[in-house]
Amino acid sequence: MFRPKCVKGGKSMYIVMLGAPGSGKGSAAKILAKETSLPHISTGDIFREQIKKETELGKLADSYISKGQLVPDEITINIVTDRLNCGDATNGVILDGFPRTLEQAKALDAILKEKGKEITLVPEIVISDQVIIERILNRATCSNKECGAIYNIKFKPPKVEGVCDICGSPLSIRADDNEETIKKRLDVYRQTSKMLIEYYKKNGVWTSIVPDDPTAGNASEQVVATILQLTK
Numbered sequence: 001m002f003r004p005k006c007v008k009g010g011k012s013m014y015i016v017m018l019g020a021p022g023s024g025k026g027s028a029a030k031i032l033a034k035e036t037s038l039p040h041i042s043t044g045d046i047f048r049e050q051i052k053k054e055t056e057l058g059k060l061a062d063s064y065i066s067k068g069q070l071v072p073d074e075i076t077i078n079i080v081t082d083r084l085n086c087g088d089a090t091n092g093v094i095l096d097g098f099p100r101t102l103e104q105a106k107a108l109d110a111i112l113k114e115k116g117k118e119i120t121l122v123p124e125i126v127i128s129d130q131v132i133i134e135r136i137l138n139r140a141t142c143s144n145k146e147c148g149a150i151y152n153i154k155f156k157p158p159k160v161e162g163v164c165d166i167c168g169s170p171l172s173i174r175a176d177d178n179e180e181t182i183k184k185r186l187d188v189y190r191q192t193s194k195m196l197i198e199y200y201k202k203n204g205v206w207t208s209i210v211p212d213d214p215t216a217g218n219a220s221e222q223v224v225a226t227i228l229q230l231t232k
């Protein structure tokens with residue numbers, strides 16, 4: 001059975017990054033994980049890795065992801081539960097792309113409660129659909145999983161075309177980063193995030209972050225600085 005890998009941990013903090021696909025939550029989550037030495041858990045990354053390896057889970061996940069649909073809760077919750085049971089998650093995690101449904105949010109609270117923990121903050125990155133679509137259509141990601149740096153061919157290009165500045169690996173384009181799938185993914189986000197935002201507002205952990213200039217090369221760093229300020 002598939003078991004996610006554990007990585008080293010640090011300061012105690014359970015953060016749920018919210019934001020539409022292409023809002024920059026993945027980039028901000030990666031920087032935040034580095035700054036806090038907490039594990040970055042991206043369900044999208046976990047699924048993509050399984051798709052690449054052509055595992056049973058990967059094939060199943062791909063049948064939803066390629067259509068811009070959500071992978072069923074039961075599968076996704078089991079993966080995250082396993083990942084949160086890793087020793088490195090005892091001090092906190094940066095969750096990116098999970099939860100995406102109310103059922104996932106409730107399951108997450110139950111898992112954390114069992115461990116005597118709770119969510120620290122749920123920052124939602126808010127940017128316009130127009131910027132999101134432009135960002136996604138220009139997005140390129142380092143193919144080296146250990147690096148995973150995210151570029152924007154227009155707003156934040158690599159120094160050498162198609163090559164990661166940090167590790168020199170080739171950059172790749174996500175299969176679901178096409179105009180048709182983006183619109184579907186944005187629709188799904190709008191429908192599902194409403195309930196999540198209400199839920200986290202009620203729990204007093206939600207906050208919105210509106211980047212001054214979402215197209216700036218350091219927009220993610222600014223988002224992270226705000227989160228660190230709020231969790232001091």
Ligand code: AMP
Nearest residue numbers: 021043044065069070071076097098100
């Ligand atoms: P992301 O990289 O977060 O944009 O995720 C890419 C795709 O993976 C999404 O469009 C969904 O199809 C699937 N996915 C990622 N996280 C979840 C989740 N928490 N629940 C259901 N599906 C997910």
